[in-house]
Amino acid sequence: MDLIPLIPPIVALALILITRQAALSLFSATVAGAFLLAGPSPVLAMRCLFEDHLFPKIGASNWNLSAIIFTFTLGAFATLLEKGGGFTTILNRLLANKSQDPKKKLLFGVYGLGLLCFFDGLANAVLLGRVARPLTDSLRISRQFLAYVIDSTSATVACVAFISTWIAAQLSVIKESLETASFDVNPAALFFHSIPANPYCLLSLILIPLVIFKAWEIGPMKNAQPVPLDEQAKKPEANSPWLALLPLIVLVTTLPTFIYFWQDGDTWSWQNAFISDGVPYAMVAAGFVALTAAYLCFPKSKRTEAPQHMLDGAASLFPALIILICAWTLGSMFKSLGTADLLKTMLGDQISPMSVPLVIFLIGAVMSFMTGTSWGTFGLLMPMALPLVLKFGIDLPEDELMSLISMTIGAVFGGAVFGDHCSPFSDTTIVSALASGCSPTSHVATQLPYALIAATGATISYALMWFGLPAWLSTAILAAALAAIVLSRKTTSS
Numbered sequence: 001m002d003l004i005p006l007i008p009p010i011v012a013l014a015l016i017l018i019t020r021q022a023a024l025s026l027f028s029a030t031v032a033g034a035f036l037l038a039g040p041s042p043v044l045a046m047r048c049l050f051e052d053h054l055f056p057k058i059g060a061s062n063w064n065l066s067a068i069i070f071t072f073t074l075g076a077f078a079t080l081l082e083k084g085g086g087f088t089t090i091l092n093r094l095l096a097n098k099s100q101d102p103k104k105k106l107l108f109g110v111y112g113l114g115l116l117c118f119f120d121g122l123a124n125a126v127l128l129g130r131v132a133r134p135l136t137d138s139l140r141i142s143r144q145f146l147a148y149v150i151d152s153t154s155a156t157v158a159c160v161a162f163i164s165t166w167i168a169a170q171l172s173v174i175k176e177s178l179e180t181a182s183f184d185v186n187p188a189a190l191f192f193h194s195i196p197a198n199p200y201c202l203l204s205l206i207l208i209p210l211v212i213f214k215a216w217e218i219g220p221m222k223n224a225q226p227v228p229l230d231e232q233a234k235k236p237e238a239n240s241p242w243l244a245l246l247p248l249i250v251l252v253t254t255l256p257t258f259i260y261f262w263q264d265g266d267t268w269s270w271q272n273a274f275i276s277d278g279v280p281y282a283m284v285a286a287g288f289v290a291l292t293a294a295y296l297c298f299p300k301s302k303r304t305e306a307p308q309h310m311l312d313g314a315a316s317l318f319p320a321l322i323i324l325i326c327a328w329t330l331g332s333m334f335k336s337l338g339t340a341d342l343l344k345t346m347l348g349d350q351i352s353p354m355s356v357p358l359v360i361f362l363i364g365a366v367m368s369f370m371t372g373t374s375w376g377t378f379g380l381l382m383p384m385a386l387p388l389v390l391k392f393g394i395d396l397p398e399d400e401l402m403s404l405i406s407m408t409i410g411a412v413f414g415g416a417v418f419g420d421h422c423s424p425f426s427d428t429t430i431v432s433a434l435a436s437g438c439s440p441t442s443h444v445a446t447q448l449p450y451a452l453i454a455a456t457g458a459t460i461s462y463a464l465m466w467f468g469l470p471a472w473l474s475t476a477i478l479a480a481a482l483a484a485i486v487l488s489r490k491t492t493s494s
Contacts, residue, residue, distance in 0.1 A: 005337035008033040008330060012380050013367065020425055022376030023319045026326035029380075030054070033333035049329070053336075057328035063175050063187065064328060066280030067168035068321055072314040073287035074165040077247065078123035079313025080294040080306060086244030087113060088131045093241070103139050106132070107149055107212045114153025115205075116248070118161035121154035121420070121428055122316070128153075129435020142224035143438040144446040145217070151432035151447060152208050155374055155420040156201040159413050162191070163255055165317060168283060169324045173379060174409060176328045177386040180335040188279050190406055197357070197410030197471035199478060200365075200458035201417055206479050207454055210486040219449040224442070243297045251290035258282035320375050327379030340387035353392040353404055357411040358462035360385050364415020365455060372425025377416035385412050407462075407471055414458055422451040457482055 008029040015025035034049035058064055081087070090113065110132045117124040128150045136146045158164040174187040196202075210216070217224075260268065262278030262285075273279075291310070298306045334340065360381065368377040389408045393401045420426050424444045433443035457478040464474035 003342070004036055005334070005339040005342045007036060008333060008337070009339070009380060009384065012330070012376075013371070016371040016373065016376055020372065022371065022373040022379075023322040023326065026323055026330065026376060026379060030326055030329045030333065033330065033337065037333065037336055053332040054325065054329045057176065057332060058325065062277070062280045063172045066284050067172040067324065070168040070280075070283045070287045071165050071317050071321055071324075073284070073291050074119055074168075075315075075317040076310035076313040077251070077287070077291045077294050078120040078165065079309045079316070080291070080298055081117075081119075081244050081247060082123050082127045082130075083302075083305075083309050084243040084294075084298050086241045086297075087117075087127055089241045090244070092135075103141055104212055104215075106135055106139055107141070107145075108209065110136075110146070110149050111153060111208050111212065114150065115157060117153075118157050118164055119248075119251070120165040121158040122431055123165075123313075124154040124157065125150050125428055125432040126435050129432065129437070133435070133437050137226065137437075140226040142221075142226050143436045144221060144224035144442055147432050147436035147438055147443045148221070148447045148450060149208060149212070150436055151421060151429060151443070152204050152450070154428050154432060155417045156204045159374075159417050160195050160198060160201050163251060165320075167191075168280075169320070169375065170378075170413065171279075173324065173327050173331075173382050174386070176331045177383045178390075178405075180331045180383065180387060183386075183390055185402075185405075186276075186279075190402075190409055193402070193406035194409035194413070196475050197407040197465070198414045199410075199461035199475040200361070200414035200454055202475055203457045203461075203478060203482060204417075204421065204451070204454040207450060207482060207486070210483060211450065214486055214489055216486055216489055219446070220442070221446040221449070224438075224446055243299065246297050247290055247294035250293040251286065254289045255283065255286035258286045323373070323375045323379050327383060330380065331383030334383050334387065339384055340391055343384065343388050344391040351392070352466065353389070353396060354407075354466045354468070356385075356389050356392060356404070357407040358459065358466055360408055361411035361415045361458060361462055364412055365418040368416050368419020368426075369423045370419070372419055372423040372427070372429070374416040374420035374426070374428075377419060378412050381416070382409075382412050403471070407465055410471065411462065418451065418455055422448050453482070 011032045012025050012029035015028050016022055019025060030049055030053070031045070034045040034053070038044040038048035110128055113131075114124055114128055117127060129146070132146060132150070133143065136143065158166045161167070171187040171191060174190055178185055178187070259279055259282040260273045262282040263273040263276040264278060295306055295310070364377055364381050367381065368374055371377065385408050386405065389404055393404050396404065420428050422444060423429060424440060429444060430440045433440040436443070461474040461478045464477065465471055469477075
């Protein structure tokens with residue numbers, strides 16, 4: 001059996017494990033693929049890489065170009081909101097009224113603010129840690145518990161939110177992965193259908209309020225202690241909450257509005273709007289409008305600093321976009337090399353197509369935990385997983401095939417987020433720990449048991465999907481079971 005088509009993904013995974021640099025590793029994999037396709041000549045290999053695969057992917061699709069622009073725009077938007085100080089006031093006002101249990105009130109407030117900061121995972125972690133740490137210190141809440149709440153509402157929220165720095169990359173990698181298999185379906189519709197099939201993210205988000213309500217400290221979290229009074233953090237500068245809320249309102253309202261009015265054809269409807277080719281243009285336009293609103297709402301006394309903050313925010317996402325572009329390129333190369341055909345041959349014809357999402361989730365979870373990169377994981381896995389699913393599901397009825405594709409998309413994203421959530425090498429894990437004021441090592445140790453609970457639930461959910469249950473029902477069953485188990489536990493701390 002010729003295993004040459006597997007060389008690029010093996011190169012990518014091996015280099016990620018060695019270097020911890022996802023962008024460099026994926027680019028190296030594209031170079032390896034170019035040599036396999038063009039032969040030993042460096043000149044021909046580079047021409048193959050740039051002329052046949054990389055440049056055509058950047059400019060050939062309005063989805064891809066809009067993904068780059070929208071991601072840069074949302075990066076700048078997120079940084080302006082983080083630096084503006086409005087979220088600090090929101091938490092302070094939340095605690096202004098006395099409560100019988102101020103600890104729970106604060107932690108639920110942090111959780112709610114984490115859901116509100118849906119636009120970016122890293123910005124979420126930095127912002128919530130900076131805002132909440134002084135308040136949790138004053139209430140004698142361990143920083144490890146704060147880090148768990150913050151980290152669990154970062155990538156998990158951004159992954160399933162339609163308006164985030166993730167969404168453009170997610171839609172474009174879905175579209176490119178399907179196009180390499182000659183399967184043309186609107187990626188926005190598939191993304192929405194994949195959300196119920198992403199039980200890891202959903203169960204992680206459901207678990208947080210249950211843990212807060214029951215003060216359920218398990219494993220190493222039982223031994224996490226609040227910091228001494230003389231080491232408590234100082235409160236950051238606060239400003240009007242509208243400095244943060246107004247730009248978010250603008251973003252949330254303009255994006256669906258622009259999508260609706262940008263649709264093609266004479267008959268307009270919300271259903272048609274989200275599957276039209278105008279979605280990428282609407283995303284870019286809404287991003288610029290929201291960024292303008294964030295700039296105008298930035299504190300006047302510091303507005304001269306706003307342009308630099310915008311540049312810093314956009315630049316922070318440059319490595320992620322390199323990963324995305326390499327994912328597009330690898331998808332094109334996998335098609336030329338016949339990677340999906342080889343994988344199907346290796347797995348054999350006896351495997352059930354409905355078992356593929358379960359296998360993909362487990363592979364993605366292991367990959368992301370070992371490498372610490374969510375974008376690197378879904379960028380490498382999606383271009384292989386979707387063509388593979390189409391090979392296995394070629395004889396399925398159309399509705400079953402679409403369900404299988406949606407489940408596979410959810411499995412890829414869920415598996416990728418697992419490592420982003422709890423790998424010791426993940427930037428989100430490290431940033432959440434440092435923003436909360438604890439060591440990354442202690443954060444990983446205290447958060448991992450909760451992440452494994454959600455991952456176990458997700459695995460069972462995919463097993464139920466394998467046996468024919470709809471994705472939404474499988475996830476709902478596990479959510480209900482999780483709630484019943486946690487609520488039946490005794491409160492473990494005050």
